[in-house]
Each structure stands twice: as structure tokens, then as C-alpha cells.
Amino acid sequence: xxxxxxxxxxxxxxxxxxxxxxxxxxxxxxxxxxxxxxxxxxxxxxxxxxxxxxxxxxxxxxxxxxxxxxxxxxxxxxxxxxxxxxxxxxxxxxxxxxxxxxxxxxxxx
Amino acid sequence: xxxxxxxxxxxxxxxxxxxxxxxxxxxxxxxxxxxxxxxxxxxxxxxxxxxxxxxxxxxxxxxxxxxxxxxxxxxxxxxxxxxxxxxxxxxxxxxxxxxxxxxxxxxxxxxxxxxxxxxxxxxxxxxxxxxxxxxxxxxxxxxxxxxxxxxxxxxxxxxxxxxxxxxxxxxxxxxxxxxxxxxxxxxxxxxxxxxxxxxxxxxxxxxxxxxxxxxxxxxxxxxxxxxxxxxxxxxxxxxxxxxxxxxxxxxxxxxxxxxxxxxxxxxxxxxxxxxxxxxxxxxxxxxxxxxxxxxxxxxxxxxxxxxxxxxxxxxxxxxxxxxxxxxxxxxxxxxxxxxxxxxxxxxxxxxxxxxxxxxxxxxxxxxxxxxxxxxxxxxxxxxxxxxxxxxxxxxxxxxxxxxxxxxxxxxxxxxxxxxxxxxxxxxxxxxxxxxxxxxxxxxxxxxxxxxxxxxxxxxxxxxxxxxxxxxxxxxxxxxxxxxxxxxxxxxxxxxxxxxxxxxxxxxxxxxxxxxxxxxxxxxxxxxxxxxxxxxxxxxxxxxxxxxxxxxxxxxxxxxxxxxxxxx
Numbered sequence: 001x002x003x004x005x006x007x008x009x010x011x012x013x014x015x016x017x018x019x020x021x022x023x024x025x026x027x028x029x030x031x032x033x034x035x036x037x038x039x040x041x042x043x044x045x046x047x048x049x050x051x052x053x054x055x056x057x058x059x060x061x062x063x064x065x066x067x068x069x070x071x072x073x074x075x076x077x078x079x080x081x082x083x084x085x086x087x088x089x090x091x092x093x094x095x096x097x098x099x100x101x102x103x104x105x106x107x108x109x
Numbered sequence: 110x111x112x113x114x115x116x117x118x119x120x121x122x123x124x125x126x127x128x129x130x131x132x133x134x135x136x137x138x139x140x141x142x143x144x145x146x147x148x149x150x151x152x153x154x155x156x157x158x159x160x161x162x163x164x165x166x167x168x169x170x171x172x173x174x175x176x177x178x179x180x181x182x183x184x185x186x187x188x189x190x191x192x193x194x195x196x197x198x199x200x201x202x203x204x205x206x207x208x209x210x211x212x213x214x215x216x217x218x219x220x221x222x223x224x225x226x227x228x229x230x231x232x233x234x235x236x237x238x239x240x241x242x243x244x245x246x247x248x249x250x251x252x253x254x255x256x257x258x259x260x261x262x263x264x265x266x267x268x269x270x271x272x273x274x275x276x277x278x279x280x281x282x283x284x285x286x287x288x289x290x291x292x293x294x295x296x297x298x299x300x301x302x303x304x305x306x307x308x309x310x311x312x313x314x315x316x317x318x319x320x321x322x323x324x325x326x327x328x329x330x331x332x333x334x335x336x337x338x339x340x341x342x343x344x345x346x347x348x349x350x351x352x353x354x355x356x357x358x359x360x361x362x363x364x365x366x367x368x369x370x371x372x373x374x375x376x377x378x379x380x381x382x383x384x385x386x387x388x389x390x391x392x393x394x395x396x397x398x399x400x401x402x403x404x405x406x407x408x409x410x411x412x413x414x415x416x417x418x419x420x421x422x423x424x425x426x427x428x429x430x431x432x433x434x435x436x437x438x439x440x441x442x443x444x445x446x447x448x449x450x451x452x453x454x455x456x457x458x459x460x461x462x463x464x465x466x467x468x469x470x471x472x473x474x475x476x477x478x479x480x481x482x483x484x485x486x487x488x489x490x491x492x493x494x495x496x497x498x499x500x501x502x503x504x505x506x507x508x509x510x511x512x513x514x515x516x517x518x519x520x521x522x523x524x525x526x527x528x529x530x531x532x533x534x535x536x537x538x539x540x541x542x543x544x545x546x547x548x549x550x551x552x553x554x555x556x557x558x559x560x561x562x563x564x565x566x567x568x569x570x571x572x573x574x575x576x577x578x579x580x581x582x583x584x585x586x587x588x589x590x591x592x593x594x595x596x597x598x599x600x601x602x603x604x605x606x607x608x609x610x611x612x613x614x615x616x617x618x619x620x621x622x623x624x625x626x627x628x629x630x631x632x633x634x635x636x637x638x639x640x641x642x643x644x645x646x647x648x649x650x651x652x653x654x655x656x657x658x659x660x661x662x663x664x665x666x667x668x669x670x671x672x673x674x675x676x
Contacts, residue, residue: 047187
């Protein structure tokens with residue numbers, strides 16, 4: 001379904017009807033929101049749940065191969081590592097999504 | 110060579126570098142001045158953002174704060190990094206696609222209203238000024254302590270340097286100096302951290318050393334520190350004393366505030382494409398996290414070192430650094446029981462505490478406490494200056510563009526030419542440098558407090574307006590303006606009441622739901638979201654062209670293929 005809108009090359013794109021473009025953009029936006037939701041869920045879990053709400057409970061455990069109390073580790077180290085990874089994952093998935101829906105900015109530069 | 114000679118050499122060398130870069134990257138158009146021509150590479154922008162973001166507070170104060178707060182210090186670590194996830198996912202790519210010069214630019218256009226633009230300008234100037242005064246103060250302290258010049262002279266030298274590259278080069282000059290400043294500050298932060306980690310835990314990587322074994326006692330380091338804390342009557346280091354709800358709210362206010370700070374947001378206008386904006390937030394956070402994951406390790410090393418080197422030591426045989434810092438008044442000893450020894454104990458101890466240590470000196474004094482070589486101490490001074498100057502420059506640019514672009518060009522005098530606008534931007538930056546310097550020399554007593562609250566104010570004003578402007582087409586002018594005004598008024602009123610009107614009542618018993626003034630911005634943000642959404646449903650939907658604008662922001666293609674990388 002989506003394929004039929006996005007198979008056009010640069011030049012062909014202009015011939016796609018406005019309505020078709022609008023529908024394709026709407027679907028692109030829906031997929032974007034779904035991706036954001038999933039990533040923000042991870043963001044919330046590592047910081048607010050593991051690092052704050054359940055930190056004291058998790059302190060009963062130790063991070064494997066170290067002497068960190070687990071809740072303390074999430075709050076002062078782990079959450080930050082996950083944040084960095086999350087952004088790079090987002091960049092990769094979003095760039096792929098742009099291409100799939102033919103809304104990317106081309107190679108260039 | 111002595112510590113002072115090293116400090117002088119390293120500071121002078123770093124300043125010469127910044128000036129050289131400023132001369133090389135002069136701004137010739139308003140586009141150069143506001144967004145560095147829009148052609149900065151994502152990696153360079155990531156580094157510049159990291160330096161822009163990490164201020165004197167991050168470099169000088171944060172590790173010290175954590176050192177004294179233990180687990181509770183996590184609010185800063187998570188709060189000041191987690192905001193970048195929000196920035197990457199919810200703001201940066203869309204604002205880059207829109208392609209404005211400033212934050213009020215976007216707010217004014219999206220909400221088809223001059224009033225919204227003015228509200229945003231006022232918020233931007235207020236937030237930035239409170240911040241910049243703190244930076245100038247940091248510059249003064251570093252000069253005063255390490256080069257033994259008067260604090261005011263130190264602030265004056267800092268002003269001259271910033272004036273030179275911010276006024277001459279605008280965003281272009283600032284960006285490339287910030288890249289250099291990031292390198293200086295991260296090197297200066299890591300070197301002592303690696304030395305300390307080796308000395309205390311035997312591993313060169315501080316992040317691993319923190320979870321490693323204390324070589325002196327053979328016990329896990331954190332367990333050893335918890336033990337010391339218990340002995341001396343402090344609470345355990347790895348558990349907090351703040352309520353969970355308050356930690357939750359403070360963390361959220363700092364995260365959202367970070368994502369709403371104008372000097373951070375405008376950095377993402379400087380890259381050529383939407384996908385460059387996305388990846389440069391990733392680089393920025395990677396560079397920031399290097400310091401932010403090291404800081405908690407430095408905090409623990411410093412804490413352990415401090416306790417070991419002063420607790421129960423006779424006052425007559427304290428190390429040299431102790432006396433030096435005593436001269437500045439940042440460390441003080443009061444022999445309450447007259448035994449001539451230093452008792453450093455916590456609130457749960459039967460003894461009386463006799464030592465007061467200002468948390469700001471932990472990073473600066475750390476190399477001396479650990480007996481590191483003289484050049485390391487000089488390096489820390491140069492790093493502290495790099496952190497303070499880079500942030501000050503970024504903030505000054507927000508102030509100058511708010512005046513010349515948002516206020517003059519877009520509101521009061523739309524007929525001025527580009528040349529006149531560029532001149533106005535330079536004059537505004539110059540004036541802002543002097544005002545910031547004045548506050549640095551004569552700090553109003555409340556500056557430090559206000560800086561911490563700037564996050565709450567940014568969280569409760571800008572963030573919802575920008576997010577809803579992108580993610581909800583139905584959001585109207587009336588909704589956004591009422592939302593911003595109610596969010597920032599509520600937050601400011603709560604903060605002002607508990608800190609200035611009735612400071613006596615500033616305790617958990619009187620706070621609403623036990624939320625401290627530091628965390629109230631989160632509630633203000635929720636209020637802003639609610640007001641904006643409700644009012645938007647009750648007013649006429651935004652005009653057709655604004656809805657089209659939102660549609661175009663949501664799709665990356667067409668962001669500006671004309672740009673080229675200049676680096």
C-alpha cells in the first residue's frame with residue numbers, strides 16, 4: 001500500500017497526487033509517533049523507574065562484575081549510557097523511516 | 110615550575126587559541142552571526158553544544174555537590190543528560206526543518222502572534238541573563254584563586270575575551286571556539302580523574318574505579334565510603350534523604366528545562382540538514398556523558414580523600430592546600446571542643462562538627478588534596494575557564510539575537526537592512542557582556558538560587574509551547590499564550606514565595622505534595638500543557654497557512670539543500 005506511493009524516484013514524485021502525498025505523510029507521522037513512544041518508554045523506565053522509584057529496592061542487588069549497588073548504578077551511570085544509545089538508535093531508525101517513505105533529504109554534501 | 114607559573118602558561122595559551130579562532134572565523138552576514146551560516150558539521154556542532162551546555166556549574170560545582178549529596182545528587186546527573194533525549198526526539202529535528210534563527214522566531218510564527226513572540230523574548234532574555242551572571246562569577250573565582258588576581262580583575266579579563274570573539278564572530282566565532290573549549294575542558298576534567306582513580310582503585314578508568322575496590326582497605330570503594338559515613342554519623346552515601354516524589358519532580362524539571370533552554374536549542378539551527386540535527390544531538394550527549402559519568406566517580410574519590418586527609422588530624426599539621434583555601438574563606442575550622450584536632454562528623458554523630466567545606470572547592474582543590482603534579486592543577490584552572498567562557502558566549506548570543514532579530518527586525522523596526530541588523534546584534538552582544546560583567550562583579554545574593562530555578566522556568570514556559578506547536582495542529586495562539594503565562598507565573602510565584610517572601614516556611618511540611626521549589630517546574634509544565642490544550646479546544650482553530658506550516662515541519666525533505674559544510 002505504502003509502496004505504491006513511495007516507489008517513485010525524485011522526478012516522479014511531482015506526479016503523485018496531493019491527496020496521495022498527504023496520506024503518505026500521515027502514515028509516516030503515525031509511524032514516527034509509534035517509534036517515539038517506544039523509545040520514550042525505555043527512557044522513562046531506566047531513569048524514573050530503575051533510577052528513582054525502585055532504586056532503593058534495586059540496591060539490594062549488585063551490578064554483575066562490579067561492586068555497584070544496582071539502583072545507585074542506574075541513577076549515576078546506567079541511565080546516562082542508555083540515553084546516549086537511545087539517541088543513536090533513534091537516528092538510525094528515523095533515517096531508515098525517512099527513506100522508506102521517500103521524505104529523506106537525499107545524499108548530497 | 111610552580112603551580113602559579115603552570116596555571117599562567119596554560120591559561121594564556123588557551124586564551125591565545127580562542128582569540129586566534131575568533132580572528133579566523135569572523136561573521137560577515139546576519140546568518141553567520143545568528144546560526145554560523147547554517148553549515149556546521151554535526152560532529153563539530155555536537156562538541157560545541159557540549160561546551161555550550163557544560164558551564165562553570167557542571168565543571169566546578171557538580172562533582173562537589175554530588176560529593177556532599179550522595180545518591181540525591183543523581184537528580185543533576187540524570188536531569189542534565191536525560192533532557193537531550195527529549196531534545197533529539199521531540200524538538201531538534203523539527204526546529205531545524207523550520208529553519209528559524211531564534212526560539213521566539215518559531216513561537217511567534219507558529220502562533221501567528223506578536224504577543225506570543227514578545228512573551229518568548231522576555232522569557233529567553235530573563236533565563237539567559239540569570240545564567241550568564243553565574244558564569245562570570247565562576248571566571249572571577251578561578252582567576253582569584255589560581256592567579257591571585259582580584260576577582261573583579263578576573264571578571265574584567267573574562268569579559269574582554271568573550272567580548273572579542275562573541276561580538277566579532279557571533280555564532281560562527283562562538284561555535285569554533287567552543288569546539289576548542291570542549292577539548293580543553295574535557296582534558297582538564299579527565300586527567301585528574303584518571304590520576305585519582307589509579308591512586309585509589311588501581312584502574313585508570315574512573316567509571317570502573319567507582320564500582321571497583323578501594324586499594325587502601327581492600328573493600329569495595331562504595332561500601333568503604335558507606336562505612337566511613339556511618340562511622341561519622343552521615344547517612345549512607347548510596348541512599349538518599351530526599352523523598353522519592355521530590356527526586357522524581359526535580360529530575361523531570363531539570364530534564365525538561367534542559368530541552369527548553371534557548372541557548373541549547375539554537376545550536377541545532379546551525380547544521381545543514383534535519384538528519385544532521387538528529388545525529389548532532391547524539392554527538393552532543395556522547396561528549397557530555399563523558400564528563401557526566403566521570404563526575405560521580407570524582408565525587409566519591411574526593412569524598413573519600415577529604416575524610417581520610419582531615420578527619421581527626423591535628424590542626425597544627427594540616428596539609429598546605431588546607432591553609433590556602435582557608436584564606437579564601439571556602440573552608441573553615443572551628444575547634445569547638447578545644448582539642449586541637451579536626452572533627453568532621455555528620456548530623457547523627459554524638460560529636461560536634463568542626464569543619465565547614467564549601468562544595469564548590471571539591472573539583473578545584475581535588476588535585477592538591479591528592480598531591481597531583483603542578484601542571485594538573487594549572488590545567489584544572491584552564492578547564493574551569495573554558496567551561497565558564499563557552500557557556501557565557503552562547504548565552505550572550507541568545508540575548509543579542511533576541512534584541513536585534515526578535516525585538517528590532519521582527520517586531521519594532523522591520524525595515525532595517527541586514528547591515529543595520531548585524532550592527533545592532535553586535536551592539537546588543539557588547540552591552541550584554543558589560544551587564545553580565547557587572548553582575549559578575551556585584552552578584553545579587555540570589556543569583557546562585559535563581560540559576561537553579563531557571564530550569565523550572567524554562568520547563569514551564571517554552572517546552573510545552575514548542576512541543577504542542579509541532580505535535581498538535583489544533584494548538585491555538587490563545588492556548589499557547591495563556592499556557593506560557595500561567596505556567597511561568599505559577600512556577601515563579603511558588604519559587605519566590607518559598608525563597609524570598611517566606612523563607613522560614615521552605616520545608617517539606619509546607620510544600621505542596623512535598624515538592625520542593627527546585628521540582629515545581631514539573632507541575633508548572635503540566636499546568637501549562639493542560640491550560641494550552643483546554644483553551645485551544647475552546648478557540649477557533651489556527652489559520653490554514655499555519656496548519657500547512659506544521660505539516661511541512663513534520664517532514665524532513667526540503668530543509669535547505671543549499672548549505673555546504675564549512676568544516
